[in-house]
Amino acid sequence: MNPHTGTKTGTKPRDEPPTLDRATFGNRLRAARKRFGWTLAQLAERSGVSITTISRAERGQLALGYENFTALGRALDMDMNAMFAGAGVKPAQLDGPVVTRAGKGVVYKGLSIAYEFLGTTAAGKQMSPIVGTVHARKIHGPEDFVRHGGEEFAYVLSGEIEVHFDNGEVVRMAKGDSLYFDSRLGHAYISVSRQLARIVGMTIGESGHMQSAREGEGRAMPAPVAHKSERSVASALPVKASRGQSKSARKAAATRGA
Incomplete structure (x- = not known):
């Protein structure tokens, strides 16, 4: 028994899954923002995530929850797999089967869940x-x-x-x-x-079907x-309000037409 590793002599310690630490994630998030030439305030406005949250995440001081990093991904128009792919691994288009071996996903510890992301090398999935x-x-x-x-x-x-x-x-x-x-x-x-x-x-x-269904309810513009x-x-x-607005708009239009 090796007293330092706790493993039997001649055995290898169990592989740990690759982990995306906060500092690495923060650096990737900052790089993605700067590619657009955006300030923290501009990214906050586009994503709905506060300036403080983005700033702390970029400095590696805060773990983002799922809602925030998906909102940032949408604002930056990027596949978030690019954030979670291993170092030096560039996600590629899904033109064949993508295998993630046991324990080889990329782990990111969020606010309430430690996520092991799978299939991170498939872009645009x-x-x-x-x-x-x-x-x-x-x-x-x-x-x-x-x-x-x-x-x-x-x-x-x-x-x-x-x-x-x-x-x-x-x-x-x-x-x-x-x-x-x-x-x-x-x-x-x-x-x-x-x-x-x-x-x-x-x-x-x-x-697209879900978006069309909601847009068909009469929303003229996205809700703030x-x-x-x-x-x-x-x-x-939003859905109930938009329905009411669309009916009112139709009534108003009918009255003007009459």
């Missing part, structure tokens, strides 16, 4: 698969709820979790359970088992980005 270790144990406030366009799937590999939604609904899940939902609804994962739960998760961005404190209340409003 429609799905974002991860293996996640849920390390959050409780909901601290509205700021813990994540929301983003598209749909989300989660399958529990081990342990137990609760998925809290900002409409008050709570879903408890054990090993083998799965969940599929509209990820525009604010959601937060916590581990409720003795050991930290592990999940397979997948998100997919909003499709709400502050986190406002989102739990406002997240359910």
Whole structure:
């Protein structure tokens, strides 16, 4: 037994998955912003992420949650796999099968989940698969709820979790359970088992059909980005409000035509 490594003589220590530390992620985020020639304020305006959050993330002082780094990815018009690919690895277009060997995804420890990103060498893919270790144990406030366009799937590999939604609904899940939902609804994962739960998760961005359906409700322009404190209340409003506006607009047009 090697007293320094804890392994038997003649054996190799178990490979650790590659980890994207905060400093490396911050450097990549700053480089992506500077390629556009944008200031922190300009990126904040385009993404809805605060200047302070972006600045601290670029300096490696803050781990971003899923909502924030997907918002930044959309604003920077980039595949976020470029952020999570290994050093020296440039993502390529999906022109063949992409294999991620066991334990070889890229790990990024977010606010409530340690994400192991899979298939990071495939640029432009429609799905974002991860293996996640849920390390959050409780909901601290509205700021813990994540929301983003598209749909989300989660399958529990081990342990137990609760998925809290900002409409008050709570879903408890054990090993083998799965969940599929509209990820525009604010959601937060916590581990409720003795050991930290592990999940397979997948998100997919909003499709053209989904966008067309919502735009067909009569929204003339995108709704402004709400502050986190406002989102739990406002997240359910845009579709209903737009429907009401479209009906009013049609009535007004009919009256003018008459």
